Amino acid sequence: MIQTSRLNSIVIGISLVIGLIGLGLSIKSGLLAFKSLERSVIVKGLAEQVVDADTVIWPIKFSDAGNDLASLITSVQEKNTSVIAFLKLHGFDDDEITIGTQTVHDKLATEYSNNQGFKFRYTVESSLSVYSHSTAKVLNASSKMSELAKQNIVMLRQDYNNRLEFLFTKLNDIKPQMVQTATQKAREVAQKFASDSKSKLGKIKSAKQGQFTISDRDSNTPHIKKVRVVSTIEYYLSD
Template identity: 60%
Template sequence: MNKSNGYYQLLGAAVLGVAILGCGWILKSAALDVKNMERTVVVKGLAEREVTADTVIWPVQFSDADNNLEKLVERVEQKNAAVIAFLKLHGFDEQEISQGRQSIVDKQAREYGAENQQFRYIARANITVYSQQPDKVQNALTKVGQLAKQGIAIVQDNYETRIEYLFSGLNNIKPAMVQEATEKAREVALKFAKDSQSKLGKIRTARQGQFSIIDRDSNTPQIKKVRVVTSVEYYLSD
């Protein structure tokens, strides 16, 4: 009876040992598989496009000065009407033209800087053109000298009068650009896998960068460059 019990105990121990070895081999194999799956490569893909601005904001500003306030106001109103007439002549309608605030400074009312001033009053008028036809602004800018002949000097060299060109069609080109950037990232990953004698696996993670819209150059702000960079992480295997 004791011999039988000892035999079964020995058999059980052997079976348990074999099971432990089997589990160990399975766990080791699984660990190796996991380790292989952890081999990855991170690549980036760039997509760029040149687009033309579809919206323009043109601040039109001029100044005048006089010692007679009444005459100054009257002259500013006349010049304001002349500027609006000029804009309409070059294709802008009333919906595209908005009159901004007018300001008049009395230099004698200032606590400093009033001496040796030729004119007591200085007026500044602002008109804003908001249009979805930037070409009309480009054309009007070449003819702005016509206003100078009427004694209207348009201010064009400060930050307040900087013309803004905008592109609002980003959503229309986003999908194609993201696809292009992702394809370029995959091309880089395939090249890396080939050079490292590996095989490219599935995507582990993917991140789309922010879209940026900048002027192509300082001379043609109406032409924009749109770019996006995607970052993709792929699995590698032998």
């Protein structure tokens, strides 16, 4: 009876040892598989595309000076009419032209004026704006502004708040293709890395689409834009 009990104990002990060995091997295999899955590579893919601007904002400002304010205002209004006629002559419609404000500067009203040293008391600045989807019309008309100078219309210099602005507003139309291109280029880089490291490229672990940027292609052609996006993608690697 005692011998049978000892035999059973031995069998149970051996079974436990075998079970523990099997569990250990199973855990080791699982850890190795998990570790293998955790191997990855992070790569970036760049996509760029050159596009034409589709919208133009063209602020037009001129000034006139005189000593009789009423006559000066009348002169400015007449010059406004001449500028509008110039724009229509070059193909712009009424809905593309907006008449802005007129600002009057009185030199005698300034704090530091000494009532001397200037020829004209009043200066009036007038502004108009062109909003168009035709860059060709704007480029053509803006290159011929000297025609207005012949009519004694003095244009003000463009500054940051008063400059010809070309925009590209159809980004959503090209986004899908650009994201696809960036993803493909990222995969090419990852595939090269995997090949060099004697590994196999797996599925995507994570992906991050970068911000789209739109800039002038160069300083001489602001109506031609460069759209750019960088995608960051992490791939699994396996042996």
